[in-house]
Amino acid sequence: MLEVGRKAPEFTLPNQDGEAVSLADYRGKKVVLYFYSKDNTAGCTKQACGFGELYPQFTEKGAVVLGISKDTAASHKKFAEKYHLPFTLLSDTELQVVQEYDVWKEKNMYGKKVMGVVRTTYLIDENGIIEKAFGKVKAADNPAQMLGEI
Numbered sequence: 001m002l003e004v005g006r007k008a009p010e011f012t013l014p015n016q017d018g019e020a021v022s023l024a025d026y027r028g029k030k031v032v033l034y035f036y037s038k039d040n041t042a043g044c045t046k047q048a049c050g051f052g053e054l055y056p057q058f059t060e061k062g063a064v065v066l067g068i069s070k071d072t073a074a075s076h077k078k079f080a081e082k083y084h085l086p087f088t089l090l091s092d093t094e095l096q097v098v099q100e101y102d103v104w105k106e107k108n109m110y111g112k113k114v115m116g117v118v119r120t121t122y123l124i125d126e127n128g129i130i131e132k133a134f135g136k137v138k139a140a141d142n143p144a145q146m147l148g149e150i
Helices: 044-058 073-083 095-101 142-149
Strands: 010-015 020-022 030-035 065-069 087-091 105-110 112-117 120-124 129-135
Touching: 010 087, 020 065, 030 044, 044 065, 044 073, 044 142, 073 087, 120 142, 129 142
Parallel strands: 030 065, 065 087
Antiparallel strands: 010 020, 030 120, 105 112, 120 129
16 A cells, blocks of 8 residues: 555546546545445445445535546446446556555455455545555445545
8 A cells, every 4th residue: 555645656547438537637636546346346336336425525525536446448337327426437457557556465365365456545635645545445434434534
């Protein structure tokens, strides 16, 4: 996990519509950047829907929510449409950003060691500096927790 107080690594990734989105596009706003493992899995769906429900409150506070996983833009589009997600999902199929943000780790899955995304959320300030970092977050609690942090 990246340390608080450092500049957040810049990136440009395709969103669920295939359009390029950069972290720099959000200068002047707080950014809740959350990494999750897979569209349409129980925990990830709960987390995404929680951010979706609270999204109006995030925008009232001048913040945006960006979700990143290794799923394709097409997968993100279906996921966002199915659950009416009002925020941006970014596709990192090459794992470039996932690795830059230090969330690609060895995990224990049903007794087997596998590599995967550890559910992590960063709060990035208006100037692109990491303000808060939370690793191994609980999917259901993370959206409300992050709203409270802003």
